[in-house]
Amino acid sequence: MLDLVESALFINLATLTILLLFGWAVWSLSRQEFIQEAWRRLQQNTVAMVCLGVIGVYVAISLADSLVVPLKEGVAVRNYSLVDLLYKNVPQEEGYSAPFAKTTYKTLNAKPLKGFHPLGTNVLGEDVLRETLKASRTAIIVGGVTCLIAIPIGLTLGILAGFYGGWVDDTVQYTYSVVYSIPEILLFLALFLVLGQGLPQLCLALGVATWVNLCRQIRAETIKHRERDYVLAARALGVSDFQTLLRHILPNVMHIVVIICTLRFSALVLSESILSYIGIGVGAETSSWGFMINGARQELAREPSVWWVLVAATGALFGLVLAFNILGDAVRDALDPKLRTR
């Protein structure tokens, strides 16, 4: 089992599967005229397109860190991601060194550096830029996979509850009211303690907390559409319930999914960093901006202070979250002009 999970083929296939799932989602959305029109509106928003580009860069980095190449290292075979390959020949230093520095960060006995580090090195002498890049993969995975977990649950339950009403609606409403009434942070913590640490567990825990919001909104939107003429016409023509849901209602509520996921993404990335910071997020072997900030926290008080780890992690995190915040607003304005923040 462990061999399979760690084999390069499996990792690459899993990455491609997730990528394909997202690609398929985008493709099926883009066939709708409504979405095409929203996309044209979004394209006129220069700031939003810049943010989309920034997010694209982050996604490309995380993709480069997700695809691995198996390389023989003595007897053992180790998986190198594309980012690792890039840094394969950059040697580890002996402790802190400032960005662009030529020597290690010490007042006495500073040693010359073996390599070039644009963002300096951390306490172990590892390149900070490499760690920052690797952590962006964690952030993107947490946001993306959490959405992949939350969307099917929230969408299915929300549509069914809104369409059928009655006891189905009551059950779904009751379920999400219960989950909703546990404060979010406590729900995460409880799920963590129960599931244990790790990237998949983190995504699952965040997904369990995220679907509720989606389900509520989808349910409300479905109720609005249920009584519309086009649905009544479909039913009058004898279209089955399943076909009505799939062909007529689903496309008309999909924009809610897009809005909520883009708006939610930044919160997910922030949650990941905060949880990792407390020490219960992803495991210690996975890089995370939260870990980097935690490690850098004590070092500010040093004399002279070590600031670059904190700045690198915060800057990378800030860039991604800001881009998603701005894009989320723009996407909402483009898809749902009624919700526009004037």
Added chain:
Amino acid sequence: MLTYLLRRVFYTLPIILGVMLLTFFLFFMVSSPENVARKQLGKNPSPELIQNWLKTHGYDKAQFINLPFDPKYKPDQPWYESQFTNHMRATLLFQFGQSDVNGEDISQRLLEGAGPSALITLPAFIMTLLVTVSLSLVIALYRGSYLDWGGMFICVLLMSLPIMVYIIAGQWLLGLVLRYFPVFGFAEGGDSLRFVLLPVVIGVLVGLGSSVRFYRTVMLDEIGQDYTRTARAKGLSERVVLFKHVLKNALIPILTNVVADLPLLILGSLLLENFFGIPGLGNLTVFAITELDFSLLRALVFLGSLLYIVGLLLTDISYILVDPRVRLE
């Protein structure tokens, strides 16, 4: 009015029951007590040691009903003695029992922690409310101007930073460089002010961005309504229109938003308390996480949910006070 209140209270009962069931599911069924025991007892404990631990913490009972089909059936105990009934009874009576880690009385710890937490969260809560509502009113007054645009931009920037960056920056700048505040610690009585001030300021700053943005949207929605036009047509000044008419009507969404923060009033902010060494409930939660204290976290989850549910109930009641049109359908 009274029937509405009674019905509303009655509706929350199944939700509370659901939370109790969910906590049972999470803490007793998903994670088996044997695993908890193993984690608590360190590496490779003997089976007797585990059994002993389970027994002292009440995990050796049958899971749902003490009847012969249960693997943990105890013939000498009545049929209703089970983990499930114990859990339900304990949470209903607020008898949370003892901590899994150090055997301390949980209720006692919760009571001790509530005070210091409230000392931070209560001022932060009130200040946040005042600051965000007045800021959003000012921004709504100058809508469409550079002030509006700049304010919204700053809000998005504020929203994009995690709370620990605020704390680290605040501690470093105000505590270490300028030496205005102590960085860590807590004191009882009047002396506590020194320690509380910085966490409160950071607490206000963290929630600022999203709240101001949301309230501004709410205000602008109200400004677009007919009654605002009527008020202006009567010749009222913009200030009176905003503060008397718009603010009053914007209260409902603001109230809803505020209630979401209510459980944090008692539970405190995990990171703020952890960073500044304030012995409140937030710190207790972090302790429960790092020490894998299941019974403590169970109590905290239940208590937090209960507070939230009560908060939602209070909002619904306050809706009737603010808006006479609101009635339960």
